[in-house]
Amino acid sequence: MTPEELSSAIAACLQAAVDAGDLALTTVPAVRVERPKNREHGDWATSVALQLAKPAGRPPREIATLLGDRLGEVDGIASVDVAGPGFLNIVLDTAAAGELARTIVQAGTAYGAGTTMAGTRVNLEFVSANPTGPIHLGGTRWAAVGDALARVFTAQGADVTREYYFNDHGAQIDRFARSLLARARGEAAPEDGYGGEYIAEIASDVLRLRPDALTDPDPQEVFRSVGVTLMFDEIKRSLHDFGVDFDVYFHEDSLFTGGNVEILLEQLKASDTLYFADGAWWLRSTDYGDDKDRVVIKSDGRAAYIAGDIAYIKDKRSRGFDLCVYLLGADHHGYVARLKAAAAALGDDPARVEVLIGQLVNLVRDGKPVRMSKRAGTVVTMEDLVDAVGVDAARYALTRYSVDSNIDVDLDLLVRHSNDNPVFYVQYAHARTCAVGRNADAAGVDRSDEAFDASVFDHPTESALLAALGQYPGVVAQAAEFREPHRVARHLELLAGTYHRWYDVRRVTPLSGEDVTDTHRSRRWLNDATRQVLANGLGLLGVTAPERM
Incomplete structure (x- = not known):
């Protein structure tokens, strides 16, 4: 007898008590059984009688006794004991408990799968690192956790789309292009630019593919377009080697082409979730726990960054997703309320948007922090971690902790047999x-x-x-x-x-x-x-x- 079968048997006994007039309930709830911490208390236990006391209008021990008498007659149940204020402790007979072994083998890979998310279309966005450098350790954690979460959702019947938000619109791309151009010219990196050996590698690859890049009328644009493509191809390869592939690579720039954001903002001005003050249009994000309302349209008429977030949510929902889950880094706490407010601004249910915030990852070797990456210059990358411990150990180590906790990854431990x-x-x-x-x-x-x-x-x-x-x-x-x-x-x-x-x-x-x-x-x-x-x-x-x- 599996725990699920036992839960169903308890629910059936409850329904039989209702049908017989022994218990006054309008609906029979789902029943959960748990393994008692003290083995002497039985194989499984349930607190359903305590949960039903108020709706049934009876003391929980009376309900537990009534239920226990019926459960004792079920094949495979050796004994039922009422404990404490109304807990039911259940002992299965040896044969019934042991049948689980055959059930599992016969179920094979399907064992453990469920239907709690059946019919739900989930858009799961994770990693989404800027295409301006290799994936750092925080992004590596999200790659491991995000892919595992997608697999868990799928195991519960969800239709999951793994999505990568390709940040190809904004100042960071310009800084990346200027950094590549400077390296190609043998100049120092711009003050706000990117360093590391990978910049030299990509600059060299751009020149190999476009020997005329430095003499082009707009060399920065050449290094921008070719360099971003090369960097993102490398990111995709790294993720694939890490066992993570995406169904959709969504380009941020697509939200701003064709006037999509501008049209949306004009529509939102008529929404009560936006208001006009100090020459700008503001989102009432404090209604959703944000520490302050956010500017959506600046006083000069230009769209603020959050305008793209609103447009992105609208795009996801228009593609038919029931649930949009974002996995974001430790510096994105403000996005939880902000994105829910963005959904509300569209007249949508904020519960359709979920934001998980991951905390920091520290690498430790010989008891000391590992901080520098030879190739990236300032950060530890996915490749650094995989080279040190392998894909399996890296994925497992990054997934075995709650995402809201900081973790120290001990490199010495992970290579130990x-x-x-x-x-x-x-x-x-x-x-x-x-x-x-x-x-x-x-x-x-x-x-x-x-x-x-x-x-x-x-x-x-x-x-x-x-x-x-x-x-x-x-x-x-x-x-x-x-x-x-x-x-x-x-x-x-x-x-x-x-x-x-x-x-x-x-x-x-x-x-x-x-x-x-x-x-x-x-x-x-x-x-x-x-x-x-x-x-x-x-x-x-x-x-x-x-x-x-």
């Missing part, structure tokens, strides 16, 4: 399940349906392992609900530890001279179920699941 290294710990658990499977094949321990006997899973480590396997779908659903893919990583670490402890006390293959029994064959199912969940979870993080290490 030990249990202290979290990505090695999880990947090694998967490799071990594969090794057990190979040894089982060699010993003739097949995985036949007829030989499966869930009642043999009677050791505490088997109960714990089945519980961890059973929790996985709920973890994925919560990762999507709370926009926290790190929940998957942390659960995989828990599962890996639980599997290692089971491996230490239970054999899948018989000892020399022993016969293969159905107990061995049944344990093979449990081993392979663990392999499947570890592989599924690592896949959601964009990390490989090696068969050998």
Whole structure:
């Protein structure tokens, strides 16, 4: 019996109590079961009786007792205990709990998938680094987290579009072009320009592609157009090598061509969310938690930067997206209220816009911060991190923390083949399940349906392992609900530890001279179920699941 099946059984008992007139409820809510912290309290617990006390108009212990009597008659449930103010502690019989192993193996890659976001079209914008230099460490974190979040959303049934906002409109592009031109001429970089070896590399590539660039009537424009293309191609290659590809590369400049922004601003002047003061048009962004209202149309009649944000939201919504999620850096806190106000200015529901703010990443080696990149000059880049630890370790390390926390990435730890290294710990658990499977094949321990006997899973480590396997779908659903893919990583670490402890006390293959029994064959199912969940979870993080290490 899976946790989902148990939740459905509890909901069915509630509905039966309502139908029989034993419980006065207009609707039966979704029921959530959780693993008790104290194993002595049972396999699963639910607080649904406490939640129903007010709508049902009865003490929670009365509801829990009523529900417990009905649950005790359900096949697969060994006992139900009412505890405290009305908690229900549930113990499954061994066979019912063990059936989960077969369920997982038969479900394969589909195990853990859900439907909580089915029918929702999501636009997920992340990274969106300016095409003026390599992707820095903050952008690398967003690449890992954003791609994992897209995978988690997809696992919950959402139709996800990964989008990169290509910043090709503004002063930073001009500074980039001037920097390239100066380097090509052998001059020092402009005071507000960009440094680093990559500027010299791109300037050289521009001259290789356009030998006449320096004699062109407008050399800066040549370096701008060709240089930006070269830099962005490099960014795309870096992301692809990191396992991240985008469905849409949206060009910021397209919002300002053809008068799109100007037409939109004229329409917004009639909106109550904009007002005129001090010669300018202002957005009432304080209504949505901003610290001050924002100028949308300056006193000289030009559009402010936020005008492009408003136009961009309108474009996304016109493309049919139900939810627009932005992943932005630590210096973008003000954008949360600003973008919601922008949606409101369009007459849209601000809840359609979500902004996740990522915090800083620090690299540490030999206990000291790593600050400089040889190539970029001032920042650590995606390539620097990947060169140091590899793609898998980099992605896992950047995804296993909540996005709203600062993190220190220990380079020495991530290259260590030990249990202290979290990505090695999880990947090694998967490799071990594969090794057990190979040894089982060699010993003739097949995985036949007829030989499966869930009642043999009677050791505490088997109960714990089945519980961890059973929790996985709920973890994925919560990762999507709370926009926290790190929940998957942390659960995989828990599962890996639980599997290692089971491996230490239970054999899948018989000892020399022993016969293969159905107990061995049944344990093979449990081993392979663990392999499947570890592989599924690592896949959601964009990390490989090696068969050998």
